[in-house]
Amino acid sequence: MTRVVLTLLGLILAGPALAGTEMLCQVPEGLVQADFAMPRVAAALAAKRLEVAVIGSASSALVSPGGAGKSYPSRLETALVADLPGVAVRVSTYAKPRQSAAEMQREIAGILATQKPALVVWQTGTADAIRGVDPDEFRTALEEGVDALQAGGADIILMNMQFSPRTESMIALSSYADVMRFVAMQHSVNLFDRFAVMKHWNEAGVFDLNAATKKLDMAEQVHDCFGRLLSRLVVEGAALTRQGEKAND
Numbered sequence: 001m002t003r004v005v006l007t008l009l010g011l012i013l014a015g016p017a018l019a020g021t022e023m024l025c026q027v028p029e030g031l032v033q034a035d036f037a038m039p040r041v042a043a044a045l046a047a048k049r050l051e052v053a054v055i056g057s058a059s060s061a062l063v064s065p066g067g068a069g070k071s072y073p074s075r076l077e078t079a080l081v082a083d084l085p086g087v088a089v090r091v092s093t094y095a096k097p098r099q100s101a102a103e104m105q106r107e108i109a110g111i112l113a114t115q116k117p118a119l120v121v122w123q124t125g126t127a128d129a130i131r132g133v134d135p136d137e138f139r140t141a142l143e144e145g146v147d148a149l150q151a152g153g154a155d156i157i158l159m160n161m162q163f164s165p166r167t168e169s170m171i172a173l174s175s176y177a178d179v180m181r182f183v184a185m186q187h188s189v190n191l192f193d194r195f196a197v198m199k200h201w202n203e204a205g206v207f208d209l210n211a212a213t214k215k216l217d218m219a220e221q222v223h224d225c226f227g228r229l230l231s232r233l234v235v236e237g238a239a240l241t242r243q244g245e246k247a248n249d
Helices: 003-024 039-046 072-083 101-105 108-115 126-131 135-151 174-186 194-204 216-248
Strands: 049-056 088-095 119-123 155-159 190-192
Touching: 039 049, 039 119, 039 155, 039 216, 049 072, 049 108, 072 088, 072 216, 101 135, 108 135, 119 135, 135 155, 135 174, 155 174, 155 216, 174 190, 190 216, 194 216
Parallel strands: 049 088, 049 119, 119 155, 155 190
Antiparallel strands: none
């Protein structure tokens, strides 16, 4: 059997698995969508090189053998490469356990100077909620960080906290999630509502998040879906930029 035939056979056999993964990651219409254009991403795509930085806490990673390659930043890179043929993509992760938004904000200047990313995915909120940081202080840190990122030439996706049915009644997350929605709207920044996405999956029976910490394969699937959904958000944001430019011609 020739190599070409073997390749085609592999693609045919992989088809149902790929389709199943796509179905697994589905969310309701409008739950994950770009509300704002991403002009820096669009410019990077035109130049055929996209640098992405992910800043966040420990939930950016997976504690398992080879976890770094299976966590959502790595899966985002894989999804972007697939969704953006011909574009060189690099996703770098700057994650530290239990960091508050204020602590992350103080590291932004160094990240911008080192990498000069066109896009920063800023995952935050959980550590502030656990510590009981005043929501107004949380908002100030977010706004200062967003201002610094935009002034430094980066588009931004804010990613809020994870949903967990085991801790939902123990940690008051709603006020911090509300702050993130407010900051995103006020600064024309896209929000990846991870909390709502995970809550939908749990209620729809897609993932049993009560067991997520005990099942590494499930955690890996969740992170893979995050990567796919984030990639879709990035592509939509760049498309909104191009649509705006055409409308102004």
